[in-house]
Amino acid sequence: MKFFAVFACVIAASLAAPLDDSKNAQILRYENDNTGLGNYNFAYETSDGTSRQETAELKNVGTENEALVVRGTIRWVAPDGQEFVLNYIADENGFQPEGNHLPRV
Numbered sequence: 735m736k737f738f739a740v741f742a743c744v745i746a747a748s749l750a751a752p753l754d755d756s757k758n759a760q761i762l763r764y765e766n767d768n769t770g771l772g773n774y775n776f777a778y779e780t781s782d783g784t785s786r787q788e789t790a791e792l793k794n795v796g797t798e799n800e801a802l803v804v805r806g807t808i809r810w811v812a813p814d815g816q817e818f819v820l821n822y823i824a825d826e827n828g829f830q831p832e833g834n835h836l837p838r839v
Contacts, residue, residue: 772795772802776788784811802825805822819833
């Protein structure tokens, strides 16, 4: 449940980002594979330099420790031309983002 709440926050934050020339961005690549059993893989790339790749896999299937492990990378270019890369893992330990633009603790 925590995963879905964090995942929704990440999606909301990415959709709330200000748009510039990306209004005219074209989809260059789109892939989507969903087994219907919890595992999935999707990826897309657009002409404005935005891309995303995400893979999910159920681990410990059928046990009380069953968990969905999601790994992904999001890339985008800011209006000033700076490229950002966000790598993340979401699993039973929560959402774990990594990126040079994120504060370090």
